[in-house]
Amino acid sequence: MKKRGFLFRKSVDIAVRAFSALAVALAAAAMLWIFWELFARGGAALSWSFLTNPSKPYGIPDGGVANALLGTVFITSGAAVLGVVPAVCAGIYLAEFRDTPKLSAAIRFAANVLMGMPSVLSGLFVYTVMVAPTGRFSGLAASVALAVIMFPVVMRTTEDMLSMVPYALRESALALGMSRMRTTLLIVCRSAGNGLLTGILLSLSRVAGETAPLLFTALFADSWPTDYFSGPTANMPVLITEYSTNSPFAAMHAAGWGAALTVTALVFLVNMTSRILFREKHHGN
Amino acid sequence: MKHSFGDCLFKWGCLFCAAMALLLLFGFFAQLTAGSAEAWRRFGFGFLVSSAWDPVAGKFGALPAVTGTLLTTAIALIAALPLAFAAAMYLTDAPRPIALVLGHAVDLLAAIPSVIYGMWGLFVLVPLMQDHVQPFLVERLGLCGLPFVNRDFNGFGIFTAGIILAVMILPYICAVMRDVFVMTPPVLRESAFGVGCTRWEVARDIVLGYGMRGVMGGVFIGLGRALGETMAVLFVIGNVMKMPDGIFSGSTTIAATLANNFPEADGLQKSALFALGLILLCMSFGIQSLSQYCLRADAVRRGSR
Numbered sequence: 284m285k286k287r288g289f290l291f292r293k294s295v296d297i298a299v300r301a302f303s304a305l306a307v308a309l310a311a312a313a314m315l316w317i318f319w320e321l322f323a324r325g326g327a328a329l330s331w332s333f334l335t336n337p338s339k340p341y342g343i344p345d346g347g348v349a350n351a352l353l354g355t356v357f358i359t360s361g362a363a364v365l366g367v368v369p370a371v372c373a374g375i376y377l378a379e380f381r382d383t384p385k386l387s388a389a390i391r392f393a394a395n396v397l398m399g400m401p402s403v404l405s406g407l408f409v410y411t412v413m414v415a416p417t418g419r420f421s422g423l424a425a426s427v428a429l430a431v432i433m434f435p436v437v438m439r440t441t442e443d444m445l446s447m448v449p450y451a452l453r454e455s456a457l458a459l460g461m462s463r464m465r466t467t468l469l470i471v472c473r474s475a476g477n478g479l480l481t482g483i484l485l486s487l488s489r490v491a492g493e494t495a496p497l498l499f500t501a502l503f504a505d506s507w508p509t510d511y512f513s514g515p516t517a518n519m520p521v522l523i524t525e526y527s528t529n530s531p532f533a534a535m536h537a538a539g540w541g542a543a544l545t546v547t548a549l550v551f552l553v554n555m556t557s558r559i560l561f562r563e564k565h566h567g568n
Numbered sequence: 569m570k571h572s573f574g575d576c577l578f579k580w581g582c583l584f585c586a587a588m589a590l591l592l593l594f595g596f597f598a599q600l601t602a603g604s605a606e607a608w609r610r611f612g613f614g615f616l617v618s619s620a621w622d623p624v625a626g627k628f629g630a631l632p633a634v635t636g637t638l639l640t641t642a643i644a645l646i647a648a649l650p651l652a653f654a655a656a657m658y659l660t661d662a663p664r665p666i667a668l669v670l671g672h673a674v675d676l677l678a679a680i681p682s683v684i685y686g687m688w689g690l691f692v693l694v695p696l697m698q699d700h701v702q703p704f705l706v707e708r709l710g711l712c713g714l715p716f717v718n719r720d721f722n723g724f725g726i727f728t729a730g731i732i733l734a735v736m737i738l739p740y741i742c743a744v745m746r747d748v749f750v751m752t753p754p755v756l757r758e759s760a761f762g763v764g765c766t767r768w769e770v771a772r773d774i775v776l777g778y779g780m781r782g783v784m785g786g787v788f789i790g791l792g793r794a795l796g797e798t799m800a801v802l803f804v805i806g807n808v809m810k811m812p813d814g815i816f817s818g819s820t821t822i823a824a825t826l827a828n829n830f831p832e833a834d835g836l837q838k839s840a841l842f843a844l845g846l847i848l849l850c851m852s853f854g855i856q857s858l859s860q861y862c863l864r865a866d867a868v869r870r871g872s873r
Contacts (some may be wrong), residue, residue, distance in 0.1 A: 296766035303654035307662075310655055310742070311673040313735050317680060317688050324691070369585040376582035393589040396856040399789060400849075401796020403823045404596060407830070407845050411599050435589060464578040492681020495798035498827050520683045520799075527687050528803060536691070543684050554679050 321544050328541025338505050338522060341532050348542045354422060354508035354517040355546070358501060359491045361426030361511070366433040367483055371472075373434075374441025379467050391442075397435035405431045406496030414500060422508060422516030425501035429490040436489070440482030444475040477560055484557035488550045494520035519546045600849055603842030610836065615843060621809035623833075628840035630847055632811050636726060636819035637848070640801060641794040643730025643815065648738045648790060653783075655738070656745035657771050671746070678739035686803030689732045694804055697731075698723030702816055718814030724806035727815045732800050737790035744786030744863075748779035751870060782866035788859030796852055798823040822848040 336347030373394075377387055409428040414420055448471050456466040472479065502515035503525060510516060519542055526539035607615060607628065618629025655674060659667050702721040752775045760770045776783065806818025807828055820828070822844045830841050 292766055292769070296768040299654070299768040299771075300658075303658040306651040306654035307658045307670050307674070309651060310677060310735075310738055311670055314673050314677050314680075316692075317684065320688055320692050321684070369588060372582045372585035373589060376579075376586040380579060380582065387586075390586045390589050392857075392860060393593045395860050396853060397589060397593055399792040399796075399852065399856040399859070400596070401798065401823055401852055403796065403798040403826050404600075404845055404849055404852075407603075407826065407842070408596055408599055410830075411603060412595075431592060434592070438586070438589065462572055463575040467578070488679065492683060494681070494683040495823070495827050499830055502831070520681065523683050523687060524799065524802075527690060539687065540691075543687050546681060547684055550679060550681055551676075 321540070321547055324537070325540040325542075325544025328537045329544060333538075333541055334545070337507060338517065338538075340505060341530065341535055346538060348519065348522060348538070348545060350505070350507045350517040351503075351519045351522040351542065352545065354501070354511075355491065355519040355549075357508050357511050358422050358425045358429065358497070358516065358518055359487060361423060362429035362433055362490055363483070363487055365426055366430030367437060370434045370437035371441050371479065373438040374445060375467055375472070377438070377442040378445035379471070391439075394435040394438050398439065401495075402432055402493055403495035405429075406499040409496065410499040419513055420500060420502045420515045421513055422501050422511035422518075425497050425516065425518070428496035428500050429493060432490050432493060432496070433486045436486040437483055440486070441479055444478035444482065445471055447478070448475050481557045481561040484553055484560070488553035488557070491553065492520060492546055492550050494524060497521050498524070596849055597846075600842055600846040604839055604846050606836060606839040607843040611840075615840070616847075619811050623837050626836050628837065628843075630822075630844055632809055633820050633822045633825045633844055634847065635811060636805065637795060637821040637823070637851075639726045639812070639815065639819070640729045640733055640805070640821055641791060643727060644733035644737055644794040645787070645791060647731060647734035648741060649787065651734075652738050652741035652745060652786075652790070656742050656749055657775075659742075659746055660749040661767065674739050674742055676739075677735065678743070682736065682797060682799040685732055685736055685800040689728065689800060689804040693728055693732065694723040696723075697721075697728050702727070706816070716814045718816050720813075721816035722806075722818075724804055725816050725818045726805065726812055729801045729805045729819075729821070730815075732804060733794045733797055736797060736800060737793045740793055741786045741790040744789060745783055748782035748786065748866065749775050751782075752778050779866065781862045781869065785859045785863035785866060788855050788862060792852055792855040792859065795855065796823055796848060798827050802827050 332345060333347045334352070335349050336345050337350040338348060339346035373390075377391060381387070405428050408431065409424050413424040413427060452470055452474060453466055456470045457463070461470070497518055497520055501518050501521065503521045504510070504515040504517050506517065508516045508518075523539050523542050523546065526535045526542065530536070530539075611618065611628065615628065616630050616634070618627070619631040620627040620629045621632065622628075659671050659674070662670070698721065702723065706717070706719060706721065756774055756778065757770055760774045765773070801821050802824040805820055805824055807820050807824060808818035809820055809825070812819040826841055826845060826848075829837070833841055
């Protein structure tokens, strides 16, 4: 190893430490900057009528985002209904049934790869499977696309959470004569309940703002989302995209910022709720 | 041990759900391969190296989109990697309350939906790039003498997209690195401090040496995110289907091309878009496999699995 003077080493160390503090400050500043722009530009557009009126084409007054907001809630809850139960079951298989280690490893690998898969490909997949054969864009197709994105995330968190439940708990339940199914569902899943809920909510907050898959599945409509099962459905992310890229009008841009602020607030509300849930669990133990 | 009927059903049901992960992965490949068959038949492997994109003449090639994808990803990694490493280093050593608050701030960057990054990029970053950053880089610093740096700029393009991607992938890389750093045995670090190493030397020689594979896994996870990111890139890349002149020129990425053209495409163009999707899927599959390999190797080394 090269011999270096004490002063040189000390100054390199100080420089690196300054850089690392700067890096954190930069990341935090980027976050604050994005939020500041969101509040400054989106706050002006927010009003009660903005949140309660449906969206309207440019030029017609009193446009809002209510239909898109409702559509996003529909699509996201649809994804939860479709995706959560299979994903939790899949996680249970990985955590509780250890008699096929090779298969489990392959499934775990597939889930990890799926987690990093570009979301736009999930949109393509659902387009081919659901939209192209029926010839109809629908909110339901969008829910399926989001469920595909959620599935591996919830599955892996479920496995992690169930693996943290102590073995003695399972053994005592089985020793009392409970069946395997009741042990898993009533004892193991219940004691990991908060963790499971956190995982589900976090993945929901992630897919709620997901845009790319919705471009091929839900499209957009200025109407209320009554056609959830059979036709284009209004939703926030596509509304933001349309208003800010396909419109030259400042009024639409302002509405887009308002919608962006609303979506971010929604996403953060869910995100924070789940984090607090998890923290409480830690305190409880 | 005797299994009841309910237990059996439960187990097979769970197995079926778990197997859906494999089926989905297989389905992605099958569907994209089937959809792109026509394009591969028509263009063969020339599709990969052709830079034509002319829906009217029916000529398509993947090169511009692939180049744009690789360039934006490269810029994002070059910008995000040192920052993520340094930030992770700071956060592992900082006093607990500070680390908690700042760590959350960095994590929140990952929670912002990508379309919000796109908007921020379009309305805030692009004008800033156009009026201040790019003139400064090109005219003041005279960077246009370098290869791949072009003189004409308008704020949109590969460079801006790369910067946004850097902000987006930083929290992911940083989170994995923090996990790896925290798991370095304290004894190793303390003994290094004991023989008089500075903090930087400990980080470089001990922590990084010990967790190199884990760090690589984090890098690949960030890489995968940057490759497939759609909305943020779509807003600021300029969507030009031709080979870029340099890093300031408008371009496109695979994901942005898909989002932009797929809804209106049909026939051969749709098939070509599926072929692009297949290329993206293969790239992303390769990257994710590598990251899994690295993280697994790291975990095995630590004996935790």
